[in-house]
Amino acid sequence: MIYFNNAATSYPKPKEVFEAVNEYFNAPTCHSARTGLEVDPDDKASNARQKLARLFNVDDFNQIVFTSGSTEALNLAINGIGLKKGSHVVSTAIEHNSVIRPLKHLERDEGVEVDFVLCDEYTYVEPSKIEEAIKPNTKAVVVNHSSNVTGSILDLEAISSIAHKHGALIIVDASQSAGNIPIDVKSWDIDLLSFTGHKSLYGIQGIGGLYLKKGLNVKPLKVGGTGLKSEVLTQPTEMPLYYEAGTPNMPGIVSLDAGVGYILEKGIDVLRQKKVDIVKTFINEFKDYPEIDIYTRGDRNSYVNFCFNIRGMVPEEVGYVLDSSYDITVRTGLHCAPMILKPLGVYPWGTVRVSPSSFTVDSEVDKFIEAIKETVKTFVRKEK
Ligand SMILES: Cc1ncc(COP(=O)(O)O)c(C=O)c1O
Structure with a gap:
């Protein structure tokens, strides 16, 4: 074939990915330390976070949390920032349903106002068109970095500066760009960025994540066990535990570690x-x-x-x-x-x-x- x-979804994966996942399954599948609070060289999750931080130019790797993929990461970002009746969001016509549907549900169920800015014949969205759509009550600009249909790339640096000038957050769907196009979270001043593991990052399905800028108030999608601080009856707020309730997808994380390692090397x-x-x-x-x-x-x-x-x-x-x-x-x-x-x-x-x-x-x-x-x-x- x-x-x-x-x-x-990418196929084949580099042999390094197979080897890493195989090695993982050839030992007891013990729980990751999941501290994230200190660098343990044997902690696969920290390793993967550090590599992703290098790939996306993120200062603190603990600001990257794992999810089941970009869909979950975008749901966490879009539903976590406190959008409510009276809030307005600007998005674009080049979005994937992973952005369109969470926004349309907020529109239908919560009365959030949403505008999708049209693209041109090249499926490009001019940053100036995004600025024209911004209103005094705009709380967020949600954009696809690169279209999964045509491949058009939006100018995140310009869009981020427009969003911030108007007091709005910028949420980026980097599902297609991560692993394909250099991403610079720090110099583009991105607030929230979702990525998926199973496409150009060469991981297996069921892993992805979200980068969250420090200091943002984003509500977790789920709370529960973390394997740490069990005496605390509410979700520990340390990063990345705050957003990682439940047993992590360690095979997925291990695959992502190997996949991103391969990209950094090549x-x-x-x-x-x-x-x-x-x-x-x-x-x-x-x-x-x-x-x-x-x-x-x-x-x-x-x-x-x-x-x-x-x-x-x-x-x-x-x-x-x-x-x-x-x-x-x-x-x-x-x-x-x-x-x-x-x-x-x-x-x-x-x-x-x-x-x-x-x-x-x-x-x-x-x-x-x-x-x-x-x-x-x-x-x-x-x-x-
Ligand atoms: C642009 C874009 N956003 C979001 C997603 C959803 O990603 P995931 O499979 O990780 O949920 C995809 C995958 O098809 C995509 O291409």
Whole structure:
């Protein structure tokens, strides 16, 4: 199988990830120390936090808490900051449902006012448009760093400075960018940033996390056992315990430690460049095809996914042909991001998204190009 669905979940993982998880399961799966309060070289959770802190340029690694993924991290951030009737939130049309749904639930259930700023034809959202949407009661700006559909990248530094100028927090969904694009939490002055472990950070599914700036008042989503301070009848407020009730997902944390370690060792730019080269090859190959519309475009794009449609075929048909005739797995449809599809003019059918990995080899690239050429010829091209 040729696997081109890495933006959903990455495959394969580096061998270092397999080895680390395997080693973990070959010993008693004892509870992590979970202190976070002192650096224990054997504490895998602290190791993973330190590596993530390096990757995101975070000063205090204990400000990074683990969750089951980005969805949980975004729920924690969005529901934890005290939004209530009378509060206003600015978000964008390039969001994933992990942002849209928590915001829409707050709108429906709590009377929070939410505005989603439209994107342009490159699915880019100008920071000035975000500023225009801000009102005196805006409490938060919630933005996707990089679209999981087209790959467009928003200017977090500019958006953060706009949010702060108006007294609002900035919450960032870095699910697609983490591991693909350098992130600088400190110099961009980000308040809350969610990431997922199983995509470009090469971890296994069920792990992710949230960075929280020091001093923010964010209510935990859950409270309970921490393995420490059992005599205290309410949730200990030390970081990261405050947000990590319950037995941690240690296999996930161990995988993330190994995955982020791999990125730090190889270099994020080197790993991304491999994907960019592949995506640009696809774009060059198909840019002159009148039957193909390409949505990965513009100056402000990560170019790690090739997002397109073949005219006259719905995305599912393309996905079916690729799978059944060529054993190529891609993602088709709405990509859990319904709002971005309207400005692209492809709602409600969506697009085809091809997301290679740094492990993709040339023969896989060639086979995909051949498969698309044949598909166009067989199903849509009117030969004279
Ligand atoms: C932009 C974006 N946000 C959020 C998520 C949800 O991440 P998780 O699978 O960790 O809950 C995804 C995953 O598809 C995504 O692409």
